[in-house]
Amino acid sequence: MNKSRTYLCLPGAWMGAWSWTFVVERLAAVGHDARALPFRGVGERAAELSAGIDNDVLLADTMAYLEEQDLREVVLVGHSFGSLIAGLVTDRVPERIAHLVIIDGGIPQDGQSIFGRIPADIVAKRRKLVKVVDGVEVLPFAPVGSLIIDDPDLAAWTHRQLTPHPLACYTKPIQLRHAAGNGRPMTYIACTKPRYPVSAGTHEKVQKMPHVRFRPIEAGHNCILSAPDLVARELLEIPQ
Numbered sequence: 001m002n003k004s005r006t007y008l009c010l011p012g013a014w015m016g017a018w019s020w021t022f023v024v025e026r027l028a029a030v031g032h033d034a035r036a037l038p039f040r041g042v043g044e045r046a047a048e049l050s051a052g053i054d055n056d057v058l059l060a061d062t063m064a065y066l067e068e069q070d071l072r073e074v075v076l077v078g079h080s081f082g083s084l085i086a087g088l089v090t091d092r093v094p095e096r097i098a099h100l101v102i103i104d105g106g107i108p109q110d111g112q113s114i115f116g117r118i119p120a121d122i123v124a125k126r127r128k129l130v131k132v133v134d135g136v137e138v139l140p141f142a143p144v145g146s147l148i149i150d151d152p153d154l155a156a157w158t159h160r161q162l163t164p165h166p167l168a169c170y171t172k173p174i175q176l177r178h179a180a181g182n183g184r185p186m187t188y189i190a191c192t193k194p195r196y197p198v199s200a201g202t203h204e205k206v207q208k209m210p211h212v213r214f215r216p217i218e219a220g221h222n223c224i225l226s227a228p229d230l231v232a233r234e235l236l237e238i239p240q
Helices: 017-029 043-048 055-068 081-092 120-129 152-161 202-207 228-236
Strands: 006-010 033-036 074-079 097-103 131-133 136-139 186-191 212-217
Touching: 006 017, 006 055, 006 081, 017 033, 017 043, 017 152, 017 228, 055 081, 074 081, 081 097, 186 202, 186 228, 202 212, 212 228
Parallel strands: 006 033, 006 074, 074 097, 097 186, 186 212
Antiparallel strands: 131 136
């Protein structure tokens, strides 16, 4: 095996560090330091939901964790929404990142929000679902049938742990100081079976980016749960 690496994994919307359990187990089993970080107000930290939470807060929290743990040469992995925060972290502290991995997420652009990036019809549907929880506007999590997880028991287990996600994370434009990836090596893992409607056109866009290593896998959008062997293999095969 190649030298031990540090993997820091960030979850998708409505999810917590628990969503990475199966992948982290596989990485740790072969000697790597693999960990997942929940976002404030979501998942394991749902009790901390507050009106002030947005992408800037999640960015600051993640950078603080890297500093507190003195993590360097990190393989920073973001699944879906988590890829946005991973991209922002790499934009700010590239010296701590060895490789940026995006799993079926978007490529961040300066001045753009998530709702400004994804298809307009999906945005309209999601805006109609917005609720207020403890004075905070949130996006409720999707029904179990939309998780793209074939195993009904796994889908049900996943659905039971989902929590609402702060709406501001979708509506507030981000600020990038550098081009996506900030010069760090990048890998994009694309879920192709089936394609996720939210990511329409993203796979094609990424394939035109010469500095991004494009890796399609035959799995659904929540591959970290439904296909952890495939995901772990891809993460282990990232060039050192």
